Amino acid sequence: MKATLLGPLAGVVIAVAATLAPHPAAHAEPTPTSIDDYMAEAVHGTGLPGLSVVVTKGDRLVHAAGYGHDSSGAPVTADTPMRIASVSKSFTAMAVMTLVEDGRITLDAPVVDQLPGFTMADSRHENVTVRHLLNQTSGFSDTTIDVTALEDATSLAEYTAGLGSASLAADPGTRYEYCNVNYDLAARLVEVASGRSFGEYLKDRVFGPLGMSRSTVSSQEIAPADGYNSVFGAWLSRRELPGFLDSSGGGGVITTAADMGKWLISQTGNGAQLVSPEGLRTMHTSSTVDDYAMGWMPDEGPGGVEMLVHPGNLFTYAAVQAVVPGSGYGVAVMTNSASLHDDTYDILNGLVALSQGRQPDEVGGGRQLVELVLGLIALAAVGLGVLGVWRSQRWARRRAGAAPWRVAPRFVPLLLPAAVFAAYPDLISIVVNGRTVTWAQLTYFAAPLTITLLLLALSGTTTAIARLIRLRSATGTTGQSRGR
DSSP states (O other): HHHHHHHHHHHHHHHHHHHHHHHOOOOOOOOOHHHHHHHHHHHHHHSSEEEEEEEEEEEEEEEEEEEOOOOOSBBBOTTTEEEEEHHHHHHHHHHHHHHTTTSSEEEEEEETTTSSOOOOOGGGGGOBHHHHHHHHHHHTTTTTTTHHHHOOSSHHHHHTTTTOOOHHHHHHHHSSOOOTTHHHHHHHHHHHHHOHHHHHHHIIIIIIHTTTOOSSSSSTSOOOOOEEEETTTTEEEEEOOSSSSSSSSTTTOOOOOOOOOOHHHHHOOOSSHHHHHHHHHHSSSOOSSSSSOOOEEEEOGGGGGGGEEEEEESSSOOOEEEEETTTTTTEEEESOOOOOOSHHHHHHHHHHHHHHOOOOOOOOOOHHHHHHHHHHHHHHHHHHHHHHHTTHHHHHHHHTOOOOOHHHHHHHHHHHHHHHTTOOOOOHHHHHTTTOOOOGGGGGGTTHHHHHHHHHHHHHHHHHHHHHHHHHHHHHHHHHHHHH
């Protein structure tokens, strides 16, 4: 009798103990309030003039909102149009994939067989496939293609024709190199395969089915307000640098936080689907050459979570998007500004941390610190330049009559900043892995660095000129004294 009662009694005791034992708290999902609270801190910390964000989970919108103001002073909302720069590439890849599944584009066939008029001076271009374009493994490179000249194109057809004299930097399929030409050519392929303009096709087969009614690749349809550049802490409203943006497959999309929410829901495999699960998986899968997929790339987020992301940077706008396959969350951050330090990624990581029930790291201060240091260097350059000119006569007197080979080396440190400034675009190009950088571009988001380097160059050059003039005068005076 005792034996038969012992089992049930033990079960009751265990059940009661389990009920009374503390359970790990289920992590709280982000709410509109918690997101707004975090964003209030982020806006304060970064000092950004305006930004919008969206967070989704599964098939639902968690929160979409705007903060700050645009260049007209109007408040930024979830419906404020923003340029998303290279985040556009994932939309271009989607447009291509819809045509692949319709049988009108072949992913692993040469582009030349599917795009009449596409030719290059390098015969290897005949081996570039559509997959190579989307994986950025075509061999296209800013170092072998005059992308600055292509910016003058007024259509994708004209843009494609401009590739006639260009060459490849590597055999197709052997090396990853980020180059916007890949996605602008893919956009032209969409036009030829569909018989419609790229913008019309996006509206009909991508934006439309998802309900993205405030999205376009034409600033004539939806014009975003002017963006901002930060110059030593001051936000200056500026027009986006002219270039090939309308209809661009590499960076032409204009959209809103509310619309991006619909896109992210679809990208997590929920809601309206534009392609098959296999097609979506293909776009999210890295190539065999590099981590880059098709408008997406893997990244490690807060707590080591695996994400798929893509950033975008223009000269007065910045954006970043992410989906977290493991949790079904999607996040996008868009700003109407650009500076040396991009805060969008930090803000995105904070929102991903919130989705995990984690305390986000504080954001902000990076831009301010960088520009403070550059500002102090710029002021020091001005001061040293004034001091150098003022003391040039004394310097010259001490060296009057000295052999030229002894004096000349002393001018090298003074003229070195001018040499660096002359090579500035090329040096920055090296830093950004060979991407083309122009002087005009360096007057936008890099303005504080450009101004600082210019002042250093002027300071050294002015001092050198003043010393040379004084030295010639002092040497002449010494020679006359000796003659007498």
